[in-house]
Amino acid sequence: MTMSKTLLFLLFAIYLMATCGYLLHIIWRRTIVATASLVLVIAGVSLHTALLVHRWWAAGYLPVTNLFATLFFFSWALALIYLYFELRYRIRATGLFVMLLNLILLAGALPRDTAVSALIPALDTPLFSLHIIFSFVGYAFFAMAFSIGTLYLFQVRLNTQLLPDLPTLRKINEEAIFLGFGLFTFCMVAGSIWAHIAWGHWFSWNIKSVWSVLVWMFYAGMCHAKFIRRWQGGVYAWLSIAGFGVVLFTYLGIGLLLESNHPLE
Amino acid sequence: MLSGNRPKPFILKLWTFACSLKLAIALASAATALIMGGSLVMHYNPAIFTDMEQEIMGRWLPQAWSRAPLLVFWIPLSGLCVVMFALNTLCCLIDWLSRIRVRWRKTGEYLIHAGFILLTVAYLWGNLSGFRSGPHRLVAGDRMPIPGMPGYLLQLEEFTPQIEPSGRPLDMINKVALWKNDQRVAQKTVRINHPLVYNGLVILPSSYGQDIKGFRFHLQGSGFVDLVSGSRLPISSNLSLVVHRFLPDARQDKQGRVMKTGSRLNNPALQISLLGPSGTLWQGWYFLRQQLPEGITKAGVYLRPVEPVMTTFSLLTINRDPGDKMALTGGILISVGVIFAFFSFYRKRATGDRPEI
Numbered sequence: 001m002t003m004s005k006t007l008l009f010l011l012f013a014i015y016l017m018a019t020c021g022y023l024l025h026i027i028w029r030r031t032i033v034a035t036a037s038l039v040l041v042i043a044g045v046s047l048h049t050a051l052l053v054h055r056w057w058a059a060g061y062l063p064v065t066n067l068f069a070t071l072f073f074f075s076w077a078l079a080l081i082y083l084y085f086e087l088r089y090r091i092r093a094t095g096l097f098v099m100l101l102n103l104i105l106l107a108g109a110l111p112r113d114t115a116v117s118a119l120i121p122a123l124d125t126p127l128f129s130l131h132i133i134f135s136f137v138g139y140a141f142f143a144m145a146f147s148i149g150t151l152y153l154f155q156v157r158l159n160t161q162l163l164p165d166l167p168t169l170r171k172i173n174e175e176a177i178f179l180g181f182g183l184f185t186f187c188m189v190a191g192s193i194w195a196h197i198a199w200g201h202w203f204s205w206n207i208k209s210v211w212s213v214l215v216w217m218f219y220a221g222m223c224h225a226k227f228i229r230r231w232q233g234g235v236y237a238w239l240s241i242a243g244f245g246v247v248l249f250t251y252l253g254i255g256l257l258l259e260s261n262h263p264l265e
Numbered sequence: 266m267l268s269g270n271r272p273k274p275f276i277l278k279l280w281t282f283a284c285s286l287k288l289a290i291a292l293a294s295a296a297t298a299l300i301m302g303g304s305l306v307m308h309y310n311p312a313i314f315t316d317m318e319q320e321i322m323g324r325w326l327p328q329a330w331s332r333a334p335l336l337v338f339w340i341p342l343s344g345l346c347v348v349m350f351a352l353n354t355l356c357c358l359i360d361w362l363s364r365i366r367v368r369w370r371k372t373g374e375y376l377i378h379a380g381f382i383l384l385t386v387a388y389l390w391g392n393l394s395g396f397r398s399g400p401h402r403l404v405a406g407d408r409m410p411i412p413g414m415p416g417y418l419l420q421l422e423e424f425t426p427q428i429e430p431s432g433r434p435l436d437m438i439n440k441v442a443l444w445k446n447d448q449r450v451a452q453k454t455v456r457i458n459h460p461l462v463y464n465g466l467v468i469l470p471s472s473y474g475q476d477i478k479g480f481r482f483h484l485q486g487s488g489f490v491d492l493v494s495g496s497r498l499p500i501s502s503n504l505s506l507v508v509h510r511f512l513p514d515a516r517q518d519k520q521g522r523v524m525k526t527g528s529r530l531n532n533p534a535l536q537i538s539l540l541g542p543s544g545t546l547w548q549g550w551y552f553l554r555q556q557l558p559e560g561i562t563k564a565g566v567y568l569r570p571v572e573p574v575m576t577t578f579s580l581l582t583i584n585r586d587p588g589d590k591m592a593l594t595g596g597i598l599i600s601v602g603v604i605f606a607f608f609s610f611y612r613k614r615a616t617g618d619r620p621e622i
Contacts (some may be wrong), residue, residue: 067356121436121457178610182603185377189596198459198582200467201397202592205317210304214297221293222582224286 007051008114014044015079021105022096026162034092041099045083048076054075062129067255068112068130070136072171075105077140084142086170093162099146127194134187141180142240142247143221148173149240156234170233173240174226181219188216211250218243283356292353294344303339322392351385354378370613373605375560376598383402391465394587399415400471400580408444411466418444419468422452424579426473434501437470439579455581456601465587472580477513477530480553485567491574492535500566503542510536513573515552523550531572539564 020258021037024030052073055063064073082098085091152169163169191212196202203209225231231239271283282288307314313333317325322340329337353403358378361368379510398412403421411417423440436456443451443463460469479493490498496508514527523534532554539547539561547560553570561568586592 027434031445036492041297044439088282102353111502118433121434126457181606182607185603186598189600191304192592194458196589196592197460197462198469199318200460200469200582201391202319210300210307214300214304217293217297219296221290227286228290243299248606 007116010211011044011047011051012103012110014040015045015099015103015106017073019096019239020046022093022099026093026096029162034095038086041079041083041086041095045076045079048079052076055116057074061119061124062132063116064115064132065123066112066116066117068109069116069179070251071105071109071112073132073136074139074143075109076104076141077101077137078105081137081144085176089164089168089172091168091172094148096163097151098144101143101147105233122198125194125198127190127197130196131187131188134183134190136188138162138180138184139247139251141176141183142154142215142244145173145176145180145240146244148176149237152237153234160259166233170236177219177222177226177240177243181216181223184216184219188212196247199260208250208254211246211254214244215243215250218246271352278358283313283353284360285353289350289353289357292346292350296343296350299343299346300340301341306339308335309421313337318397320397322397324396344494347385348389351382355382356437358382358501370609373609375603375609376602376605378602380595380599383591383598385591387595390588390591392585395465395585397582397584399582399584401583402578402580404576404578411443413585413594414466416446419581419583420444421579421581424473424577425581437473437579439470439581441468441581443468446514462589465585465589467582467584467586467589469577469582469584471582474580475575475576476528476574477511477533479508479511480533480535480576481539481571482568485569489571493574504546504564504566505540506561506566507538507540508535509538512536514552517550517552531577533570537561539566567589 017039018037021033021040025034025134055069063069076099079102082095082102086095112172146167151163152166152173155163155166155169164172191209192202195204195209203213222236225239226236275486307317310333313329313336317329319325326337326340355378358375361371361375361378384543401409401419403409403419403424403492405421405424408420409418410417420442422442423438426434427436428434428436438573441451441453441455441456443461443466451461451463453459455461455468456468457470460467470489478492479491479496481489481491484490484498484500487500489575492498492506492508494508494511496506496507498506500506512523512534513527513528514525514531515523516526516532517523526532534550534552536543536550537587539546541564549558549607551558551561552562557568589606617619
């Protein structure tokens with residue numbers, strides 16, 4: 001089963017227009033432009049969700065088993081989470097950075113083969129779907145925290161009206177880290193139970209598993225770090241950026257550069 | 266309670282230090298840095314680390330240490346950091362429990378702490394007193410003792426590999442039974458993602474394959490017969506043929522000794538005895554690529570090799586992790602803790618429980 005490239009390019013175009021809209025909002029400072037961008041994001045997420053559900057239904061399993069599919073899913077999760085924060089906090093111009101990141105993810109998926117490969121028997125379990133869903137939604141929250149952390153550092157220097165104020169950015173960053181950590185914890189628990197029934201041990205010393213534990217420990221540390229007064233704000237923002245570096249290495253670095261039992265093709 | 270001016274007793278200072286967030290961050294950071302570096306050492310030294318998953322850490326580490334201490338030193342060191350981190354977490358948990366009346370809103374967070382402690386203990390327990398063994402080669406009907414568990418036997422009752430028409434393996438259906446002192450204590454159809462789990466034992470399929478166990482012949486006057494090691498074939502009322510041994514790839518040296526040279530079908534041979542009413546009429550090796558030995562044809566037995574007889578074997582892995590239930594409890598506690606923490610996070614934000622700076 002292959003996904004229509006036309007629909008995929010349409011999706012990319014919608015997100016691209018939303019990103020351009022946020023850029024224009026920064027230049028013109030018109031609320032209507034930001035609202036139009038939000039509408040485009042909603043349209044993009046709706047189409048993205050429909051495409052994902054269609055692929056899942058057609059394949060008979062959650063098709064997140066190769067690089068195209070993981071980038072596609074990651075991009076969907078990030079767009080959805082941005083939508084959550086936008087609707088909750090009205091972060092507007094922040095959307096430029098997040099949607100730009102989302103475009104990079106989707107652009108990485110565009111040239112790749114959209115075909116769904118046959119599922120290997122070991123992946124044929126609901127635990128795999130849970131592991132994947134929680135993993136990428138967790139990653140998306142960490143990506144959101146990375147974006148907000150970066151913008152926090154910009155806001156410290158620029159002090160602009162376009163971005164939310166520092167306490168709001170800090171609040172959103174903490175929330176993104178906390179939710180990401182919680183969901184990534186579910187991913188780890190589902191993965192451990194699956195490993196136990198599939199390979200007979202719940203913790204593997206495979207490099208991907210080891211780095212997943214490192215991601216978990218890093219963000220567990222960040223959930224504690226917010227209680228250290230001196231680290232609140234700037235240091236926390238830098239930690240969000242560093243954490244996303246660990247996430248990127250775990251997701252892409254290991255899959256593409258090193259051999260693991262979680263290959264990306 | 267202590268008054269504000271009086272210095273804290275040493276034991277209280279020690280307890281405060283043991284519970285401190287800074288200690289937690291220092292230990293977690295040290296463990297993270299060591300494991301980060303170690304994971305790359307692990308990746309670029311497969312000769313040392315490739316068999317890491319075949320054994321529990323308690324058995325693997327001493328062997329690896331004797332081979333390459335400089336490449337594995339980070340494992341016990343990071344393990345020590347994690348254990349100390351878990352102890353620090355335990356101290357925090359005890360401290361919280363002692364103040365639960367005023368800090369009950371943190372229940373979710375502390376359930377996560379409790380789960381982490383259980384996971385650390387479960388990992389240590391399983392990796393010090395468990396085992397990993399296999400893959401074990403079994404054909405249907407075989408029984409084997411469970412290594413390290415006297416009195417326990419594993420029996421493979423039936424085995425059926427499931428293969429797609431394209432030849433892609435789909436599943437490995439193993440009907441297995443676990444026996445303890447001649448009493449069946451567990452039975453299950455084990456397949457991918459469906460192991461037999463019994464008291465910390467996990468029995469699961471790893472792979473399967475085929476072995477050549479004999480050969481099919483056409484016996485003049487009788488039809489097709491399968492001859493494998495141990496076969497006894499009555500040919501007439503006073504003549505029978507006994508197969509002592511079948512070798513898929515055999516070689517005969519200058520002294521006439523026949524030896525096995527491989528397990529793949531190449532130069533198959535049967536060691537045969539032809540028994541008559543007065544005893545053995547002929548005994549020797551029949552190389553299937555050569556003509557039927559004269560001793561056999563003289564007795565009026567004409568065999569024509571047709572095709573090999575295959576047997577399918579299953580490869581089963583047997584692991585034991587006595588800490589698995591504790592690990593599962595830890596995982597459940599962490600998950601429940603996360604759900605509680607999600608609720609309390611938004612509740613606290615809604616009520617302004619945590620003041621902004």
